[in-house]
Amino acid sequence: MAAAGGPERARAVLQQCLRASLQVKPPGPGAQAEWVQIERGMVIYICFFKGATDEIIPKIVNSLLNLKLCETPAGQFVSVLELPGDVLVVPQATLGGKAKGKRMQYHANIDKEDGMKLYGQFVSECQRELASCGHCGEAGVVLRHGTYGNRQVLKLDTNGPYTHLMDF
Amino acid sequence: MAAAGGPERARAVLQQCLRASLQVKPPGPGAQAEWVQIERGMVIYICFFKGATDEIIPKIVNSLLNLKLCETPAGQFVSVLELPGDVLVVPQATLGGKAKGKRMQYHANIDKEDGMKLYGQFVSECQRELASCGHCGEAGVVLRHGTYGNRQVLKLDTNGPYTHLMDF
Numbered sequence: 001m002a003a004a005g006g007p008e009r010a011r012a013v014l015q016q017c018l019r020a021s022l023q024v025k026p027p028g029p030g031a032q033a034e035w036v037q038i039e040r041g042m043v044i045y046i047c048f049f050k051g052a053t054d055e056i057i058p059k060i061v062n063s064l065l066n067l068k069l070c071e072t073p074a075g076q077f078v079s080v081l082e083l084p085g086d087v088l089v090v091p092q093a094t095l096g097g098k099a100k101g102k103r104m105q106y107h108a109n110i111d112k113e114d115g116m117k118l119y120g121q122f123v124s125e126c127q128r129e130l131a132s133c134g135h136c137g138e139a140g141v142v143l144r145h146g147t148y149g150n151r152q153v154l155k156l157d158t159n160g161p162y163t164h165l166m167d168f
Numbered sequence: 169m170a171a172a173g174g175p176e177r178a179r180a181v182l183q184q185c186l187r188a189s190l191q192v193k194p195p196g197p198g199a200q201a202e203w204v205q206i207e208r209g210m211v212i213y214i215c216f217f218k219g220a221t222d223e224i225i226p227k228i229v230n231s232l233l234n235l236k237l238c239e240t241p242a243g244q245f246v247s248v249l250e251l252p253g254d255v256l257v258v259p260q261a262t263l264g265g266k267a268k269g270k271r272m273q274y275h276a277n278i279d280k281e282d283g284m285k286l287y288g289q290f291v292s293e294c295q296r297e298l299a300s301c302g303h304c305g306e307a308g309v310v311l312r313h314g315t316y317g318n319r320q321v322l323k324l325d326t327n328g329p330y331t332h333l334m335d336f
Contacts (some may be wrong), residue, residue, distance in 0.1 A: 013181060013331055013333070045329075045331050050248050063267065067267060067270055067271075067272065068270050068271050068272075069272065077271075079270065090271050092331050094331055094332050094333055095332070097331060097332050097333075099231065099235060099334060102234050102235055102236050102247065103235075103236050103245075104235065104236075104237065104332060108188065151327070151328045152326075153326065153327055153328055154324070154326045154328070155324065155326070156320065156321070156322070156325075157323050157324075158320075158322045158324075159321055160319045160320050160321055160322070161260075161320065162262045163181055163213050163260050163263055163335060164262050164263070164265050164272060165181070165263060165265075165296065166267060
């Protein structure tokens with residue numbers, strides 16, 4: 001599904017949720033874990049491959065936020081911006097894995113430093129798109145996101161995840 | 169990732185869980201919804217494409233159940249059979265979607281009747297593999313699965329989903 005048949009630069013898995021909670025800071029000595037939470041909306045798991053650059057970020061974000069994957073109470077499918085719904089972004093480098101025998105290898109994944117930079121830009125672009133969506137602001141929808149490099153401790157409550165894969 | 173570079177016959181998304189609950193029968197008049205539940209283990213979302221036949225089922229099941237994706241308390245990665253962990257199979261036709269503009273199309277998906285047959289065989293083969301795993305039986309691990317064609321109302325609690333994609 002990569003553009004023009006070239007190698008993939010990014011992979012996203014999308015799941016619809018009624019509520020999702022993600023740990024953004026693990027518990028430390030004398031400190032409880034910190035969590036973020038969204039209500040009805042979409043969870044975006046995102047992974048970048050070697051060769052990805054910031055040029056592809058706007059296209060990916062535009063595509064993901066405008067795909068008609070969210071079910072309205074009337075049973076119609078609209079985008080998360082149209083719903084409008086919350087968005088939770090989860091960095092998920094494991095999506096780049098390829099099986100070799102019984103083990104997964106991640107040779108195609110972008111290196112950690114570049115991945116962190118692109119992830120930050122991805123989150124910023126999502127925030128920008130949500131902020132420029134008038135009725136999203138009125139409805140009080142939020143964007144939350146995980147911390148790159150952390151373990152992504154996640155709780156998900158769905159009315160059907162409608163899991164979708166998008167390669168870019 | 170399809171074998172020999174041919175078209176994909178099946179797609180699986182794998183997530184690790186601490187607990188997962190799936191509605192297998194929606195609420196009806198005077199009847200509550202029915203759910204199945206697993207504890208620590210793996211959720212397998214599975215989708216079949218046109219051209220898939222029952223010949224590929226043993227290979228897919230063997231691969232998924234033996235991939236070293238489950239983290240032990242010591243931080244090592246072992247297969248769900250080695251853990252041993254529970255397995256929840258979720259039929260997920262949306263995984264076969266391809267974006268056309270803002271909508272997903274599912275032209276590559278297998279037709280419903282054949283998909284239901286393959287799904288049943290997939291579940292049976294998973295059950296067979298778990299049953300032939302001695303320490304799985306001793307540990308009391310279970311396989312649960314969703315109802316093909318139903319809405320897959322799912323609740324998921326993870327210590328990190330480690331989302332993986334496998335195409336066959």
